[in-house]
Amino acid sequence: MKYYILLAFFALTFISCNQNNPKQAKQEDAKQIVKDALVYELINFYKTTPSCKTDSCEAYVKAVYPVFKVEALNKFITNIITTLPYNGQPTRNLNLAADSFINDYLRFKKEFPDSPAGYAWDQNFRIAYQDKDFINFAYQSYIYTGGAHGLETIQYFNISKKDYQIIQLKDIFDKDEKAQLNTIAEQIFRKQEGLKANDNLDSYFFDDQKFSLNENFIITNKGLEFLYNPYEIKAYAYGRTMLFIPYQDIKEIIKKDSILSKFKP
Template sequence: MLFLSCNLNNERRTVAKADTLRYRYQHYILSSKEVVDNDGKKDTTYFKAIFPEFEQKEINDLIKRQFTANRQPDTQYNSIEQEAKAFIENYEDFVKMDEYPRAWYSEMHAKVLQNKPSFLSLSLELSDYTGGAHGNYNTLFYNYDPLKVDTIGLEKIIPVEKQQSLTKIAEVIFRKQEGLSTEQALDESYFFEDNRFHLNNNFTLTPKGLLFLYNVYEIKPYAAGITELMIPYEQIDSLMTEEGKHIRTQLRQNITTN
């Protein structure tokens, strides 16, 4: 097995304000010792991860726990390294029984999207192949309060009692974006049950608005890819909590990362 852990050459550090978080990207890869030959092309299975390493340990621990929990919800791993080892071991057990073995891969690329004094957001891009016609991929958003070292759920931005109003606004935007009339059914070409539009929990805050992302197979077939839905702040200002408005203000200020 091959293990490599190093800093990327193009490190990205926060430089705008002292109260934003400092970090650098780390690169980790673990490869299988099993080499397969497909039509004369030799290949091997690997697990690859690129992720930010924060100077603040509490933030690091919180983020990494979520990464491993969401990638494999049925299995609890204590670290990315532990998950990588399990992936390689599963492959090496499987390949011994596979008549036509193919190499697998699993990649994760975590990116810092926003790094503000009271708001940190990341995207986790995942892709993998474990046999079959094609691989799979998805993107997950993570939102944090760095001051409280805690996650930020939708209820902290839009109160639960106002989320039905948010959904109604979002549906109007979605139908316009998809070229649908107000009467057109959503359970014919989309995977909305009982013809009812719904928002998922995969969201983040941007300078422009509240961004939701539906991954493949979530509301459309695989071939249709992902679907992003941006809800401008101007349309939901009256629904937002004070915490949500505070984050919005910070996002619109010129506090940047390089």
């Protein structure tokens, strides 16, 4: 009898110690993330005009991106980083894309030899987060082809590790729940922007002056973070607009058995 009492005592002590040791819990979480992480190699690409070897003159193309052992991911990344910024055509080869971009500058320079403007195409495709179910990317791109300023944008991608397809809002919210998500998001947006419930949105670039979420979001363990790039809903001078929606606010509308289910509070 004493043996069982002592066994129960030690079991409860062990559980209590683990529950009251957040540092140990974080270490275990970190170990799990490492265990679930996909192996990759980080590639640094740089190409410029023959007469220029620095970023500050003429034209250049830079890209930092991961290469995995998963071909589907590599194909997805390659398709994005090799799509030409001035015509939207994918080349599927970064060297060819860089040559095309630089040659476009050389044609421009030939036509306007006195122009001081250069060209820049700078890309950073980084891993934001991954666990056993999905991997998230943040793709940052800067384009300059003359004019007053360049344009820097960030695009988020959430990729399922089950089929390596992009996770869209329709995958985690049903149609009716997606409408509720938009309503909740608008309330957060208005509070963030200092707007009242009945204030119009005519100073923003929303279609028909009606608030709407885009598909540029990233899944975190606390909530969904949406991002609007310059010119998307505001003028360039205002920069990017971030909108964070905590799971606590949308726990009732997350699709059952979706990839977000494990994050529900």
